[in-house]
Amino acid sequence: MSTIEDVAKLAGLSRTTVSRVINNHPYVSEEKRKLVMEAMERLGYVPNSSARSLRSQKTELIALFVPRIMNPFFSQLVESMEIAAAEHNYQLIICQTRYSSEKELNYMNLLKTKQVDGVILASIQNDWEVLEPFLDYGPIVLCNEFDEQANVPSVMLDQVHGGYIATKHLLEQGHRRIAYCRGSTRSNVANHREIGFRKALSEYGIVFDEQYAFRDTLHSEDGRRVFHRMLSLSEPPTAVFTGSDEVAAGIISEAKKHGCKVPDHLAVVGFDNQAITQLMEPTITTVHQPVEKMAQKALEVMIEKIHSRTYRQREIYKFPLKLIIRGSTVTNKLAKL
Amino acid sequence: MSTIEDVAKLAGLSRTTVSRVINNHPYVSEEKRKLVMEAMERLGYVPNSSARSLRSQKTELIALFVPRIMNPFFSQLVESMEIAAAEHNYQLIICQTRYSSEKELNYMNLLKTKQVDGVILASIQNDWEVLEPFLDYGPIVLCNEFDEQANVPSVMLDQVHGGYIATKHLLEQGHRRIAYCRGSTRSNVANHREIGFRKALSEYGIVFDEQYAFRDTLHSEDGRRVFHRMLSLSEPPTAVFTGSDEVAAGIISEAKKHGCKVPDHLAVVGFDNQAITQLMEPTITTVHQPVEKMAQKALEVMIEKIHSRTYRQREIYKFPLKLIIRGSTVTNKLAKL
DNA sequence: TCCGAATATGAAAACGGTTTCAAAAACCTG
DNA sequence: CAGGTTTTTGAAACCGTTTTCATATTCGGA
Incomplete structure (x- = not known):
């Protein structure tokens, strides 16, 4: 050597x-x-890169926090982020918080120990006041997930609008009893979607009905459970808005198994526009998220922060969401393609 | 600071x-x-970890090479590997080769520059003789993918057996014209599955028919294409063995769209036992791979190699595969659950 | 009580680069 | 050709640890 x-x-x-x-x-x-x-x-x-890092005080490493990689949305985010990082000669360290605040806090030490130049949070498990002090050691950028208090750059999607257009679409199809499946309780992404959901309802003079709200639905299995709980209601909903395509797929799969026709008996809207939306029968109406663009932007912002050395500055970069109408909400044959 | x-x-x-x-x-x-x-x-x-690494000559970082993360099999591998790494106080750097030998070679420099303590290859894009010299700089462990020439530890699955049991199952269901969809052309995993496929056929006195062989099928879109190519044959197959659940799902989705009944007109076997196998209608018969165990073992072996400092030693750790019979190959109602 | 072993501590070297600073050489410019 | 600027080079400091080596102290056994 x-x-x-x-x-x-x-x-x-x-x-x-x-x-x-x-x-x-x-x-x-x-x-x-x-x-x-x-x-x-x-x-x-x-x-030798350790010697380099020691003297020049930079590692060319960025930590990306996600709850878990198996979730297709985060797979896509990690994939896009890795590509963006590679283009800028940075490497990505993957940190799965698994929805645990301790794990998140533990991984945060990567910043303290100077093992990474910065941290991109695509998931937040601690209150911001807990995370804020780490800014003494390096930049933090929020990507997708966000926090109202956070005095750092946030690259995000217009989730209020996402919830709104999905719900409005269901309302326009004539649905009035619409169920709502959201993801993690503490996620602000889910909060904003709910705001959009409520906004659409209120425009149609409908009040949010708690019995139609299901929380912490993440996987297809949760979707199956939700289907049965919906069915057991005295007035079951005729449509359901979900926070992820997997949950939507779970609901549809279970519905079909029990002879409930989608979309005729139950219309379903997913979120993320994952591969599964095109594979299910019917195909799933969903909200497309520009994950790649968001990842690229987050990485660019991160690199800018690393160089400028000013970490405590709130900046918002917001990307639009787009509704994609497919078979799970309309019977129109054309839309099914 | x-x-x-x-x-x-x-x-x-x-x-x-x-x-x-x-x-x-x-x-x-x-x-x-x-x-x-x-x-x-x-x-x-x-x-400060750079100072530590410099002096002690270890980074507590391991690079994991995968073709791409979006592929659910690799998502799962990355997820499991990250968890295993965290348990041993190692961090994972993700390297997506995107099936490119140059990218792979480029990432290999992480070993040379001592940015990582070792490299785990879950995908191989270069001939072994190209990779071998990097052993001068640190350990390489193969995980899932393998190479007959490689003088390093390999943690793998019994893919020959996997191909065999899946094909035998189709043969037992009475199928004689069985198509074969394999993944990447240069993958030894795919090679071994093909060996198992041929072995099962030959036990039934059937010769491998090249017109039923489809190569480089990776995504659901490839599955759709394959369906049409199968249909256009003078004697279309009555069953198809695929190298991934996504391809299987693509075939099934396209088959249904064109009124071809699964499994009655066409039986389909997937591979990986991903979530989608339970969501499709019918559910998909598949081969379960113990990804988590494999990842854990690979990481353990890697850590052992890092400590022992002997890198050039061929060792094989092989895990078994299990056939999971579902609705896409048998009409039996019970199996559908 | 004496001596070797075990315990406890610190000075200085080492890890392998980058950065600072000084100085020498070459190049202008009027 | 004097004097200033730009180009070229190297010695030494520095980054923040761990490791080696030496030394001092304490302990246990004969």
């Missing part, structure tokens, strides 16, 4: 000059540059 | 003693240990 010293010796130059060549600094004569390049080549030299 | 020096000064001791306390070394009196702990507490001291 050769060091910069070995290269310097072989080239008959100083460490400094070798370092200059490595880092493309100006003021190195073409002649010496060549000597250095040759020596590096001959020795198969590669700079 | 306080350093170990600050702690030492505040405690009235040397850096050495503080370091001993941090690393739980013996030969520190209880009295001094307390002094150090107090000083660390007071200053909110956390050791």
Whole structure:
């Protein structure tokens, strides 16, 4: 394992000059540059990144916090973020909080120990006042998830609008008893969708009915459970808005199993526009989220913060959501394609 | 940002003693240990990990190579691996090769630059002779994917058996014209499954028919395409074995759309036992892979290699696969549950 | 009581780079 | 050609730990 010293010796130059060549600094004569390049080549030299990080105080590593990767929405986010990071010569460290505030807090130490240059939170499990002090050690950027108190950049989607257009679509189809499945209780994303949901209802003069609200629905199994609980109501809903395509798929699957026709007996709207929406029969009406754009933006903002070294600044970058109408809400054959 | 020096000064001791306390070394009196702990507490001291890595020559980071995260099989692998890593106080760096040999080679430099302690390959895009030289810089462990030439530990699944039991099941259901969809052309996992597929066929005296073979099928869209190509054959197959549940789902979705009944007109076997197998109608017969166990084992082996510092040793750890029979191959109502 | 072993502590070297600072050489400009 | 600027180079400091080595103290057994 050769060091910069070995290269310097072989080239008959100083460490400094070798370092200059490595880092493309100006003021190195073409002649010496060549000597250095040759020596590096001959020795198969590669700079040690720990040594680099120690001196230059940067690791080129960014930590990405997600609740769990298996959730297709977060898979997509991680995938997009990794690609964006690679393009900027950063590596991504994955941190699964598994919805646990302790795990999140524990991973936060990556920032304290300077193991990463910054943290991107796509999920928040602690109150902001708990997270805020970590800003002493490096930048935090929120991506998708957000917090009203947070004095940091947030790259997010217009979830209020998302909840609104999905619900309005159901209302326009004539539905009046609409159930609502939301995700994690403490998620602000889910909160905003609920605001949009309520807004649409109120425009139609409908009051939010608590018996139609289901919380902490995350997987297809939750969807199946919700279907049965809906069925057991004295006045079952004729439509349901869900916080994820998986939950929607679970509901549809269970509905079909019990002879309940979708969308005729029960219309279903998903969220995320995952692959499954095109595979289910009927295909699932859903809300498309520009995950890739959001990930790219979050990464850009993060890099900017790393360089500018100003971490405590609230900034909002918001992207729009789009309703995609498919078979689970309309019988129109054309829409099914 | 306080350093170990600050702690030492505040405690009235040397850096050495503080370091001993941090690393739980013996030969520190209880009295001094307390002094150090107090000083660390007071200053909110956390050791700098770059400095640590530089001196101790270990980063506690492991790179995991996958083609892409969105593929549910790899999502699951990453998720399990991250959990296993966290339990051993390691962090995971995600590297998506996107089926590109250059990207893979590029990421391999993480080992050279000592940015990671080891590399786990769940996907291989280069010939082994290209990868082998990197063993000079650290351990490589193969996980799921493998290479006949590789002189390193491989944690894998019995893919030959997987292909065999899935195909045998179709044969037992009376099918004789069985199509075969495999994944990436250069994948040995796919190769082994094909061996198992052929073995089952030959036991029934059937010769492998190239017109029934479809290569590089990865997504549900590929499945849809395959369905149409199968349909256009003079003697369409009555069953199809696929290398992934997504492809199976794509075939089933397209079949249903065109009035082709599954399993009556076409039986379909998937692979991976992903969530979608329970959501499709019919549910999908598939092969369950013990991904979590495999990930845990791979990580354990990796850590063992990091410590033992012997990297060039071929070792095979093989886990069994299990066929799960569902509605896409049998009409029996019971099996559908 | 004496001596070797175990315990306890610190000074200094080492890890492998980058950055600062100083100085030498080359280049202008009037 | 004097004097200033730009280009080129290297010595040494520095980043913040861990490790090595030396030394001092305490302990246990003969």
